[in-house]
């Protein structure tokens with residue numbers, strides 16, 4: 001069975017993907033910017049994505065690369081670094097990439113948009129790097145993970161009055177469901193862009209924050225806050241949604257019941 005490299009395997013999604021891969025393939029290697037102890041069927045290797053040091057060795061011998069490494073703004077450079085390493089390693093692994101629903105639909109024109117909401121265009125640019133690579137690829141776009149919304153709600157929920165961007169919507173999905181689909185794709189043949197994976201329900205961001213506050217027993221009020229810029233308008237218009245692909249199972253309320261409660265803020 002295939003030797004699989006996972007980039008970003010230490011992250012939230014990666015920690016759900018990697019154990020599934022360990023069950024399914026012979027060799028799982030995880031590349032990280034920092035050292036981790038190998039074990040439990042996982043070999044960790046360190047790489048510097050800026051200089052490329054260690055990346056070519058990490059990629060060498062992989063039949064499949066599941067590319068999850070990413071951050072807010074540097075996804076294009078990360079994809080380019082991965083491609084350079086693949087070329088230097090001199091073979092043609094199947095690249096399985098995770099991206100985000102609406103990646104091309106959120107415009108970033110101003111400095112404010114770029115700094116605060118540049119994630120979507122950055123993911124879109126990364127997609128184009130991988131799709132133009134000439135290598136076999138599969139790209140899955142998912143909506144925001146419940147866990148990401150929870151992190152935001154926890155942060156905002158500490159404020160005495162909780163700000164919620166006016167009109168922003170989301171269709172959150174369980175990261176574990178995305179992980180399962182990615183592993184299925186990694187075990188299969190390259191498919192190009194596959195149908196999006198979106199959560200079962202669309203909510204306003206404000207309603208989700210209210211749901212979190214209620215779940216943890218907080219009576220703090222939410223207040224709508226207008227976030228300027230075209231990217232914010234795009235979120236309000238639903239650019240990050242895929243209602244026709246609402247195939248996710250776990251709802252936001254079910255996730256909150258499992259992950260947040262009066263003692264678990």
Ligand SMILES: NC(=O)c1ccc[n+]([C@@H]2O[C@H](COP(=O)([O-])OP(=O)(O)OC[C@H]3O[C@@H](n4cnc5c(N)ncnc54)[C@H](OP(=O)(O)O)[C@@H]3O)[C@@H](O)[C@H]2O)c1
Pocket residue numbers: 007008009010011012013014031032033034049067068069070071074078098099100101123141142143144145146148
């Ligand atoms: N969170 C969401 O709602 C969501 C929705 C759709 C798609 N996605 C995509 O899913 C992937 C994983 O998301 P996640 O929430 O699991 O992210 P995460 O927890 O932040 O993990 C991402 C991992 O990528 C590595 N990384 C971060 N910045 C990097 C950089 N500049 N260069 C190279 N490696 C870097 C880190 O690993 P090391 O520190 O070990 O190097 C980190 O553990 C990302 O590509 C993200 O865009 C996320």
